[in-house]
Amino acid sequence: MIDSIITKVEYIMIKFLFVAIASFASASAWAHGMSAEDQARILNAGYLEYIRLGATHMLSGYDHLLFLFGVMFFLTRFGEIIKFITAFTVGHSITLVFATLFGITANYYLIDAVIALTVCYKAFDNLGGFQKHLQMKSPNLTWMVFAFGLIHGFGLSTRLQQLPLGHDGLVLKILSFNVGVELGQIVALSIMLALLMVWRKNPSFGRFSKASNVAIMLTGGLLLLMQLHGFQHTQYPDDFPLNRDDHQHVHEDMEDNKAPLSNYPRNLELGAPSADPQPEEPEVHRHEGGEPHAH
Template sequence: MSKLIRGFVPLLFSANLFAHGISEEAKQAMIDGGLLRYVWLGAEHMITGYDHLLFLFGVIFFLKTFKDIVRFISIFTLGHSITLIFATFMGITANYWLVDAVIAISVIYKGFDNNKGFQEYFGMNKSPSLLWMVFIFGLIHGFGLSTRLQQLPLGEKGSGMLMRIISFNIGVELGQIVALAIMLLIITQLRRHHMFKRLSRVFNDGIMLAGFMLLLMQLHGYLHTSGPDEFGFSEDNHMHHHMKLENEQEYQHDNL
């Protein structure tokens, strides 16, 4: 167990925690390695995928029985497996920043739902079916994973490509199991606190805030970067981009 923990700790502090793309080193590792490389990268991508983890944390936050946890996680797994495998194999893709922006919205949705937002703000008797919403968001999360997987050298369509995709998905599931084990441990400890019910609203407000910040980050990435491994806040071209826009506006104004 200690070896397993030591093996996963570096992943939690890897660059992928802040850049949700796939590095050139990882791409080269895929070329040099076999299917196990894809399994490892899938696990790494899930464990360092802060948006996926936040959504999962929100889903299981109020689930008390093992049966319910298995039911909801299974439907989420089914959803993201469908789009991960089929979208990748069929070459269906979309702008990664916009897909991740929708994933960020799913995080906001779950925190809002956990805090009974539909009842308090919309006067609804109950929230939309959680099982269906988890499945739908699972499809979206899987599409997000697919956009990353399609950056890798998967080869020509055929059994080899399919096995690489399946290997990546197996890694995602293994990473999800590890992440869920940690989350359940945290939530179990929180439930033992006498102020859990009172603090649960604060925790879910935090989930919504985190989702909102992720949404802003993804939209910023869509507007100011050209690749999933870039992020414009720390780049000089961020300021240059705005200066260029201002200069163009001044030029147009002077020529009116």
Template sequence: MLLTLVCISVAVAHGVDANTQQFLQANQGLAIGPFLYIGAKHMVTGYDHLLFLLGVIFFLFRTRDILIYVSLFTLGHSLTLFFGVLGNIAVNAYLIDAIIGLSVVYKGFDNLGGFQKLFGWQPDTKMAVLVFGLFHGLGLATKLQDFDLPEHDLWKNLLAFNVGVELGQFLALFFILILLSFWRRFDSYFSFAVLTNTLLMAAGLVLCGYQMAGYVLTK
């Protein structure tokens, strides 16, 4: 059973479905609409990105704070998405995705006050979100680098993909914030905060473990 789960993880590690693979392999020019769609779809279905964002905004109650943190995350993943693909920066996709899993663990641990309790210090939360955003963007870049995308109009297609990612992120955040706003009306929100963030850490550890298993199996 464990081996089956690991094999499934390896198979879907890059998060690109068959139809998207077929399009990316066949595309030879400017395709704004399709790249917009692919970027939005990837973010909406990217559970690792969404879990991290959930952790980021879990204890943010002011719109201004949410905008600041989400903007830092957006800046980070936009930079490495563009420079990763255009600069052909080769990184192992499994290791990057394992770090993305650890970013989820970090955010859950941070929300629980783990750094203060265990180490007596608090990392700069804004800087951490920006740095992990860089890794998330590199993860996006590795998925596109698996395909031999034509150089002609590449930056335009990347821009469309990134805009799609942002649209997907906005849509996902919209629904997440609606659910959180509703839940925050009840005392259970804070009563279950420890459990929720513990589960967030557990999910991040599982994601990291799956990606490391994929790395080992493909060596």
């Protein structure tokens, strides 16, 4: 019975890593922003809604969760877990509250790229990279986790500042969001801790621990490349094949193709279906003051 449970846990852990990689590969995971639905709901939201939003945002923050998973990976003593998680919590609470309160922001792709580097760093540390490749002791983990918490909190703040927060009750809104983040973090850490505690009892933990951390590092690297690519799009939009005008054409075509009869030929004179419709003359137009052209 116990062996069966452990086997299932091993499967879940491996599946978790692959799901994480697949999630990062999707466009929605480039920068885990807030959906249009969340942005609309928050306009007249109360403090409980900010708590809910903070919790769901943390649970959908794959980069944050992956970093925490790396921190938890080899921790076995409850005191150590509390120490490091407290350092991380204090760090991200500081920047989340104060950066949002004072309107300090940065390009969120760039911030998320740095967060991806923290994932790579923790996996490198778990693999003994400092000792093996740099011939040095690992930096003090407590201070590093605190510093990385500051970075992660800044990333959360850039997302929160995308919402129309207003000025009434701003501090309580920020604190409510942070409370939600902490609740989401507790839920995620509880699941991670339970899985790791069961997995460590099986010999496969020793066999797959190295491969797991290599996978974490590769996933962090993939996320880093994606965030840097997103940053390039925001800073140098004209350097990509789809410039602003072409991009608008693509969306126009997509909207046209959504119509049920968009691809159904019609007789232009009678308005009835025809097997041999007359071609339309292309309409000359321009976008945002660009050059006149036709499709």
